[in-house]
Amino acid sequence: MNREWAAILRSKWFPASVGITAALAIAGLLVGFVVLPLADRNEQFHSVWDAICSAAGLIQNAAREPVVQANYPTTRVELTPRMLRGASAESIGRGATLALRCTMCHGARGLSEANTPNLAGQYAVVIYKQLMDFKTGARVSAVMAPLVGDLSDQDMRDLAAYYAYLPRVPASRPAGEPPQIVASGAPLRSIAPCGACHGELASKPGAAWLEGQPFDYLRTQLQDFASGARRNDIGEQMRNVARGMTVAEIDAASRFYAGLRGPTGSQADASSKQH
Amino acid sequence: MILAHFWLAFAGFGAALPLGAWQMYIRSPLHGWISDPEWYYRSVTAHGTTMAYVFPTLVAMGFGYFVAEAALQRPLIGLRWAWLGFALVVIGTVTAIIPVALGLASVLYTFYPPMIGNPFYYIGVVLVVVGSWIWVALMGINMQRWKRDNPGTPVPFPMFATVAGAYLWGWTAVGAALELLFQIIPAALGLSRTIDAGLARVFFSWTLHAIVYFWLMPTYIAYYTILPRAIGGRLYSDAMGRLSFILFLVVAMPIGVHHLFADPEVGSGFKFLHSVFTALVALPTLLTVFTICASVEIAGRLRGGKGVLGWLAALPWRNPVMLGAALSFVMLGFGGAGGLINMSYQLDSTIHNTQWVTGHFHLIFGGAIVIMYFVIAYDLWPHLTGRSLDSLGLMRAQLWTWFVGMIVLTFPWHYVGILGMPRRMAFYDYSDPVIAAQAASVTMSVIGAAILVVSGALFFLVLARGHAAPRTAPPAYRFSVAVRPPRALPAALNGFGLWLGLMIALTLVNYGFPIAHLLATPGTAVPTVNVGALR
Numbered sequence: 001m002n003r004e005w006a007a008i009l010r011s012k013w014f015p016a017s018v019g020i021t022a023a024l025a026i027a028g029l030l031v032g033f034v035v036l037p038l039a040d041r042n043e044q045f046h047s048v049w050d051a052i053c054s055a056a057g058l059i060q061n062a063a064r065e066p067v068v069q070a071n072y073p074t075t076r077v078e079l080t081p082r083m084l085r086g087a088s089a090e091s092i093g094r095g096a097t098l099a100l101r102c103t104m105c106h107g108a109r110g111l112s113e114a115n116t117p118n119l120a121g122q123y124a125v126v127i128y129k130q131l132m133d134f135k136t137g138a139r140v141s142a143v144m145a146p147l148v149g150d151l152s153d154q155d156m157r158d159l160a161a162y163y164a165y166l167p168r169v170p171a172s173r174p175a176g177e178p179p180q181i182v183a184s185g186a187p188l189r190s191i192a193p194c195g196a197c198h199g200e201l202a203s204k205p206g207a208a209w210l211e212g213q214p215f216d217y218l219r220t221q222l223q224d225f226a227s228g229a230r231r232n233d234i235g236e237q238m239r240n241v242a243r244g245m246t247v248a249e250i251d252a253a254s255r256f257y258a259g260l261r262g263p264t265g266s267q268a269d270a271s272s273k274q275h
Numbered sequence: 276m277i278l279a280h281f282w283l284a285f286a287g288f289g290a291a292l293p294l295g296a297w298q299m300y301i302r303s304p305l306h307g308w309i310s311d312p313e314w315y316y317r318s319v320t321a322h323g324t325t326m327a328y329v330f331p332t333l334v335a336m337g338f339g340y341f342v343a344e345a346a347l348q349r350p351l352i353g354l355r356w357a358w359l360g361f362a363l364v365v366i367g368t369v370t371a372i373i374p375v376a377l378g379l380a381s382v383l384y385t386f387y388p389p390m391i392g393n394p395f396y397y398i399g400v401v402l403v404v405v406g407s408w409i410w411v412a413l414m415g416i417n418m419q420r421w422k423r424d425n426p427g428t429p430v431p432f433p434m435f436a437t438v439a440g441a442y443l444w445g446w447t448a449v450g451a452a453l454e455l456l457f458q459i460i461p462a463a464l465g466l467s468r469t470i471d472a473g474l475a476r477v478f479f480s481w482t483l484h485a486i487v488y489f490w491l492m493p494t495y496i497a498y499y500t501i502l503p504r505a506i507g508g509r510l511y512s513d514a515m516g517r518l519s520f521i522l523f524l525v526v527a528m529p530i531g532v533h534h535l536f537a538d539p540e541v542g543s544g545f546k547f548l549h550s551v552f553t554a555l556v557a558l559p560t561l562l563t564v565f566t567i568c569a570s571v572e573i574a575g576r577l578r579g580g581k582g583v584l585g586w587l588a589a590l591p592w593r594n595p596v597m598l599g600a601a602l603s604f605v606m607l608g609f610g611g612a613g614g615l616i617n618m619s620y621q622l623d624s625t626i627h628n629t630q631w632v633t634g635h636f637h638l639i640f641g642g643a644i645v646i647m648y649f650v651i652a653y654d655l656w657p658h659l660t661g662r663s664l665d666s667l668g669l670m671r672a673q674l675w676t677w678f679v680g681m682i683v684l685t686f687p688w689h690y691v692g693i694l695g696m697p698r699r700m701a702f703y704d705y706s707d708p709v710i711a712a713q714a715a716s717v718t719m720s721v722i723g724a725a726i727l728v729v730s731g732a733l734f735f736l737v738l739a740r741g742h743a744a745p746r747t748a749p750p751a752y753r754f755s756v757a758v759r760p761p762r763a764l765p766a767a768l769n770g771f772g773l774w775l776g777l778m779i780a781l782t783l784v785n786y787g788f789p790i791a792h793l794l795a796t797p798g799t800a801v802p803t804v805n806v807g808a809l810r
Contacts, residue, residue, distance in 0.1 A: 004766050004769075004770055004772065005772055007765075007766035008766045008767050008770075008772060008773050011765055011766065011767060013765055013766075013767035013768075013773065014767070014773060017767070017773060017774075017777060018777065021525065021777050021780075021781065024551070024552075024555070025548070025781065025784055025785075027551075028547065028548045028551040028552070029544070029548060029784075031547065031551075032543070032544040032545070032546075032547030032548045032551070033544040036543075036544075036547060037543070037544070052544070054542070054543075055542050055543050055544025055545075055547075056542040056544055056545070056788060056792070057540070057541055057542025057543070057544075057545065057789065057792065058542070058792070177310065180308065183310060184308055184310070184312075184702065186704065187700060187702065187703075187704070188703075188704055188707050188709060188710065
């Protein structure tokens with residue numbers, strides 16, 4: 001082995017191969033780290049060293065851009081996965097008392113007869129966030145705004161605990177496959193499946209439990225997200241989704257979650273009235 | 276033992292081939308949207324893991340052991356170790372494929388952290404790699420011992436080339452091994468909830484490009500050592516062959532960052548540097564094309580071919596080895612031309628992460644490389660089984676259908692990539708006007724995939740008929756002989772010390788800083804996304 005190495009080191013192969021490799025590497029380094037960065041007119045480097053650092057991928061201290069502020073009230077609720085878990089019985093009881101003022105629209109046990117949302121069994125964080133948003137004006141409603149005006153933070157937590165504690169409306173799944181928009185979304189338009197956040201398989205903090213909600217309510221909310229009338233989704237996630245949805249898809253998703261059969265038709269409307 | 280390697284390799288190939296065709300069908304306009312895309316990714320993971328890790332590794336190992344015995348003309352040293360390596364590959368394959376089949380590791384064969392699957396999947400892959408490292412060590416030891424016993428005599432070229440491939444694999448697998456052992460497996464075992472996905476991708480790129488050359492090695496070895504002999508010619512130049520394999524060893528590895536052109540964690544300077552060295556890999560391929568064409572011309576002229584192109588007509592086109600190598604060259608030419616686009620820092624941006632890339636590596640690996648695996652099998656089988664393969668017509672039909680199927684599969688595949696069709700998606704809405712125009716091309720690819728499945732079945736038919744044939748005593752196996760067989764070689768062309776040194780030095784230059792920088796930068800880890808777990 002050593003004799004072999006001695007022979008290699010003596011031969012012209014050693015200087016030639018090492019020299020050619022090193023020359024190629026140095027030429028590549030020079031072009032990649034000096035020539036090309038300096039030739040880029042979009043970059044303003046102070047020195048050659050600056051250009052080398054940039055090409056090496058070192059993080060530079062870029063000037064801080066001011067954060068763009070929305071020109072409308074935005075939600076102030078910060079959601080975390082474990083928020084409002086494990087409410088006390090006292091909190092639920094206080095919530096039940098406070099909820100008496102909600103029964104006119106949302107029903108005595110959180111089940112609506114008036115095309116307003118069914119609140120029974122809704123996630124606590126969802127109720128809490130919407131109440132806060134109504135109060136701060138992030139979500140606009142002529143009916144809700146005066147009702148939440150005098151609620152304290154603890155009141156809202158108690159209300160959320162109470163409604164989350166109530167049993168859900170029994171799901172009335174229409175037979176057959178869910179509509180494509182619910183199960184698969186529309187990948188080409190960057191629309192995630194509704195079921196990925198609002199469904200039985202997966203739920204994300206802050207996304208509402210949609211099953212059994214009234215058709216008119218669901219459709220109106222999607223239309224409002226699409227038009228920008230509702231904008232308390234701080235990352236614009238629902239506005240982006242709703243804007244990309246077709247009228248038929250909004251209709252199909254709303255029907256599916258409302259538990260209605262088929263794409264359209266008078267029979268489905270009739271059953272919705274019965275419901 | 277060699278036969279066991281080949282049979283396990285082809286069994287994996289046979290199982291994974293229909294999966295590939297099914298995937299092509301599922302995402303084509305011939306099938307509606309798959310309601311549960313998880314099945315699609317599960318299938319892609321099984322197809323990729325089998326075709327990329329198990330199949331070529333076993334072919335390289337089996338062929339390597341065969342070359343070591345046939346070229347050095349003595350029994351393999353370390354036969355028990357070889358069986359141990361084989362056992363590790365078998366155990367690793369089973370360990371990896373069970374979680375994949377259960378849907379617990381649908382992360383695709385390239386792992387894609389921060390996605391994290393079942394730990395047994397990764398452990399299985401590591402076992403396969405460790406099994407192949409035993410083969411790497413055995414190849415090196417067998418060559419060293421032979422050199423010690425035959426001082427001053429040049430190492431036979433087939434063995435030299437095989438050891439080059441083994442050393443290349445030994446070093447290039449280190450990247451993925453580091454990624455698996457220090458990053459992914461701890462996360463999969465729950466020891467860590469975060470992972471530096473950028474660093475993991477850099478480590479994987481260390482493996483990802485040269486692994487293709489590792490797959491390519493048996494094919495190139497067959498070009499040099501089987502083809503000229505099989506058609507009655509001679510190898511044009513032994514030294515040129517050695518130089519090609521040495522160049523592969525030195526420059527095939529430190530170029531993987533060209534897979535990360537769109538990644539933010541590596542600086543543009545390093546991307547350019549890797550692009551330069553990627554361009555250099557074209558050199559050994561061009562050397563090979565020249566040497567092999569010259570060798571084939573020698574055969575054509577020996578067979579009485581005259582004139583500028585007359586030797587082409589004189590070639591034994593009905594010989595499956597000749598036919599397979601020619602078809603392989605055509606696919607290598609198209610695939611190589613496409614590869615020039617992938618490796619160019621700017622051109623890559625037009626096709627990055629599109630179906631072009633998938634089409635490209637299927638044409639190169641599935642086409643140019645795998646068709647030579649068939650040829651190797653046809654050439655070795657009589658020597659491995661002691662029974663002759665007589666179904667020459669069937670072999671030609673198999674090679675032609677593989678070629679036609681691969682072209683019909685991959686040409687439209689490249690085309691939809693240029694149109695912008697993204698890869699790694701389970702469904703495409705062809706009713707959308709944006710991609711409606713791609714529907715016809717994808718349908719053509721499905722037809723290509725179906726032809727390939729038929730060709731795969733023909734391949735197994737040929738081998739099965741061989742096993743059913745009566746016993747014969749084939750003559751001793753011969754490799755090609757060079758026009759001027761080397762009597763004495765410079766030490767540099769008869770060993771790998773110098774070249775391994777250069778390979779490692781180039782790795783340090785090209786990868787050292789990006790890896791060190793990512794290791795030293797705080798806050799680069801992201802939460803893991805566990806695949807197959809209940810959320």
